[in-house]
Amino acid sequence: MDNAFTFFAQQMLNGLTLGGLYALIALGYTMVYGIIQLINFAHGEFFAAGGYMGVILLSYMAGAGYMDTHPWLCIGFSLVLSMLYCAMLAMAVEKVAYKPLRHSSRLSVLLSALGMSIFLQNALMLTQGVYDKAYPGGIFGAPFEIGGVIVNYMQLLILALTAGLLVALNFLVFKTRVGRAMRATAQDKVMSALVGINSNRVISLTFAIGAGLAAAAGIMVGFYYGSVRFEMGFVPGIKAFAAAVLGGIGNITGAMIGGFIIGMVEIMAAAYIPYGGEYKDVCAFIILIAVLYFRPTGIMGENVDDTRV
Amino acid sequence: MKRISLLALFGLLLSGLLLAGCGGEENKAEETAGAEQALPVLKIGSISPLTGPYSADGNDIANGVRAAIDVVMAQGGIEGFSDIRLFAEDTACDPKQAVAAANKLISEEVVGVVGAYCSSSTIPASATLDPEGIFTITPGSTSPKVTERGLQYMFRICGRDDHQAPAAVKFMTDYLDAKTIFIVDDKTTYSQGLAEEVSMNCEKVGIQVLAHDHVNQGDKDYSAVLTKVRQANPDVFYISLQNSATGALMLLQAKRMGIEAQCMGQDAVFHPQLIEIAKEASEGACLTFGYTDTSTDTYKVFQEANAKYGQVGAYSAYAYDSAMSLFNAIRAAGSTDPAKVRAAMMELDFQGASKRVKFQPNGDSGSDYVVFKVIEGQLVPFWNPRTGELF
Numbered sequence: 001m002d003n004a005f006t007f008f009a010q011q012m013l014n015g016l017t018l019g020g021l022y023a024l025i026a027l028g029y030t031m032v033y034g035i036i037q038l039i040n041f042a043h044g045e046f047f048a049a050g051g052y053m054g055v056i057l058l059s060y061m062a063g064a065g066y067m068d069t070h071p072w073l074c075i076g077f078s079l080v081l082s083m084l085y086c087a088m089l090a091m092a093v094e095k096v097a098y099k100p101l102r103h104s105s106r107l108s109v110l111l112s113a114l115g116m117s118i119f120l121q122n123a124l125m126l127t128q129g130v131y132d133k134a135y136p137g138g139i140f141g142a143p144f145e146i147g148g149v150i151v152n153y154m155q156l157l158i159l160a161l162t163a164g165l166l167v168a169l170n171f172l173v174f175k176t177r178v179g180r181a182m183r184a185t186a187q188d189k190v191m192s193a194l195v196g197i198n199s200n201r202v203i204s205l206t207f208a209i210g211a212g213l214a215a216a217a218g219i220m221v222g223f224y225y226g227s228v229r230f231e232m233g234f235v236p237g238i239k240a241f242a243a244a245v246l247g248g249i250g251n252i253t254g255a256m257i258g259g260f261i262i263g264m265v266e267i268m269a270a271a272y273i274p275y276g277g278e279y280k281d282v283c284a285f286i287i288l289i290a291v292l293y294f295r296p297t298g299i300m301g302e303n304v305d306d307t308r309v
Numbered sequence: 310m311k312r313i314s315l316l317a318l319f320g321l322l323l324s325g326l327l328l329a330g331c332g333g334e335e336n337k338a339e340e341t342a343g344a345e346q347a348l349p350v351l352k353i354g355s356i357s358p359l360t361g362p363y364s365a366d367g368n369d370i371a372n373g374v375r376a377a378i379d380v381v382m383a384q385g386g387i388e389g390f391s392d393i394r395l396f397a398e399d400t401a402c403d404p405k406q407a408v409a410a411a412n413k414l415i416s417e418e419v420v421g422v423v424g425a426y427c428s429s430s431t432i433p434a435s436a437t438l439d440p441e442g443i444f445t446i447t448p449g450s451t452s453p454k455v456t457e458r459g460l461q462y463m464f465r466i467c468g469r470d471d472h473q474a475p476a477a478v479k480f481m482t483d484y485l486d487a488k489t490i491f492i493v494d495d496k497t498t499y500s501q502g503l504a505e506e507v508s509m510n511c512e513k514v515g516i517q518v519l520a521h522d523h524v525n526q527g528d529k530d531y532s533a534v535l536t537k538v539r540q541a542n543p544d545v546f547y548i549s550l551q552n553s554a555t556g557a558l559m560l561l562q563a564k565r566m567g568i569e570a571q572c573m574g575q576d577a578v579f580h581p582q583l584i585e586i587a588k589e590a591s592e593g594a595c596l597t598f599g600y601t602d603t604s605t606d607t608y609k610v611f612q613e614a615n616a617k618y619g620q621v622g623a624y625s626a627y628a629y630d631s632a633m634s635l636f637n638a639i640r641a642a643g644s645t646d647p648a649k650v651r652a653a654m655m656e657l658d659f660q661g662a663s664k665r666v667k668f669q670p671n672g673d674s675g676s677d678y679v680v681f682k683v684i685e686g687q688l689v690p691f692w693n694p695r696t697g698e699l700f
Binding site for chain 1: 364523527562567585588589
């Protein structure tokens with residue numbers, strides 16, 4: 001890799017992969033915010049829980065020997081189960097920590113969310129231990145090279161999954177009855193209840209979908225980086241939250257775009273600023289502040305509420 | 310809508326605060342191992358990061374002390390005491406919490422404390438404990454400063470950074486015949502200090518430092534920095550990180566990026582976890598760590614006792630020896646009077662689990678850094694900088 005272009009292309013790919021992961025997590029933040037205006041700080045913990053659930057299921061299946069015979073089936077199975085598990089966990093969290101506070105001030109709910117985050121993180125530590133848990137390796141094959149750029153199958157999978165989920169989510173929100181109910185609830189909970197929408201159920205469902213996506217991201221991270229850790233949800237949670245705000249919180253496409261921007265800026269800052277590794281987060285958040293300064297609603301955010309989930 | 314974004318920004322700030330101030334809750338564990346009430350109980354403490362990013366090493370340390378207590382009690386305990394009780398406190402590698410833990414141990418009237426792990430915790434904690442006549446014996450703090458403050462009751466079982474860096478660089482020149490190096494650290498007092506030490510030593514012997522870059526703690530993605538490493542194409546890629554899990558991530562991603570340089574790490578990256586996570590990507594990586602002869606009887610006794618509490622980590626044996634040196638000194642002194650125990654401490658010369666324990670006047674017990682290499686999924690002693698020969 002001796003010329004500037006391959007260096008740039010490699011960093012582009014690095015940025016896209018990281019951005020895709022942020023985007024997957026950011027979707028959950030944005031959906032929940034869109035519907036009940038709550039910044040769900042426990043969202044990063046759903047991501048960590050998903051990663052853990054994945055490794056637990058995979059090691060069970062590896063123990064039974066299925067991992068050698070049907071690796072893809074095992075991965076798919078653990079992905080679906082983990083997403084379901086986190087969806088249920090999120091619904092439970094919503095019932096316990098947020099629903100009783102629905103008519104309280106926003107600050108109370110925010111604090112409840114922070115408390116839930118700390119609670120879940122410590123619960124993970126106590127039940128799963130302080131050591132990292134390793135994911136099975138070598139399933140996705142060796143990386144290949146295109147014109148000096150090293151490409152991993154895992155990176156392609158992350159990008160494909162992110163793109164696929166965005167399309168599916170947009171379809172769900174804008175083309176289905178459930179999606180219409182979600183948008184209606186986001187606009188006006190009382191009015192939508194009057195026309196027969198069960199807003200509690202809709203809110204539960206939103207939490208479930210967001211957490212399911214986070215769980216998928218957790219498993220992707222586990223495979224891509226090789227391990228999961230009880231506190232892994234915190235830093236990516238903050239970054240994804242920043243991505244959601246950047247893109248215009250409440251807007252699904254915005255969260256995606258925000259995720260990719262944060263990931264890309266981070267990587268490019270580390271790549272091109274001399275000794276920039278330590279300034280990459282600074283750069284990412286400077287972009288965030290700059291965008292909010294000129295466009296307080298974020299990139300895709302609008303003042304009308306009907307595009308929100 | 311403006312208000313909403315403001316609120317969002319506020320939330321962001323709040324989360325930033327949480328990021329800066331995150332620490333685990335105080336983790337208090339009192340343990341007793343059988344009791345007769347007639348004689349007093351000997352109280353000792355341990356301070357290490359039981360929660361947070363360094364909790365793997367931190368728990369290993371507390372468990373090493375527990376193993377030492379079990380072994381001593383099985384041998385009949387210490388004369389004049391019915392039992393030994395451990396107060397295992399959490400520092401979360403946070404200086405403030407370390408001082409709080411030290412104060413708590415002072416109020417519990419412990420004789421000595423094993424810990425801490427992070428030098429940035431050990432230094433303030435020992436400064437708090439020392440005036441009270443309480444011993445601090447660190448199993449894992451390698452900063453030279455730890456034993457250079459003229460404290461009466463500060464001892465160290467592990468080695469020092471200013472011995473580790475020359476050992477690593479000697480390996481690069483004498484064995485690898487390296488001409489260029491790329492250094493990455495994660496900006497902690499320890500990792501950055503050691504990285505700078507390595508950089509200085511490299512320049513002295515004529516190894517060209519191509520770059521000295523940094524990553525952030527808590528990051529999982531190192532692809533940007535690793536792409537730079539690949540482009541620079543150094544002979545040696547030196548990684549100075551604060552824990553083995555991040556070291557494993559670095560190795561895994563370096564391998565994937567196709568980096569062919571010899572990867573070298575240091576004592577904080579040294580842990581069985583490194584191989585567990587990085588798997589075949591860790592193969593061939595070299596790390597500097599204190600040499601431990603695992604064939605000694607004392608090591609076997611330690612290994613057996615430690616098995617009850619979990620796997621043997623990098624600092625388990627050091628923690629075990631830290632506690633053992635305190636117990637041996639109390640035995641020899643026949644009292645817990647600080648001055649007498651200190652005198653006995655200086656006289657100690659026994660075979661511990663990790664090394665031969667014999668303290669120097671400043672409280673150090675000597676460094677014995679050798680180069681370990683990952684061969685077939687095992688960390689094996691590979692090259693001895695003292696003799697310049699392979700093991």
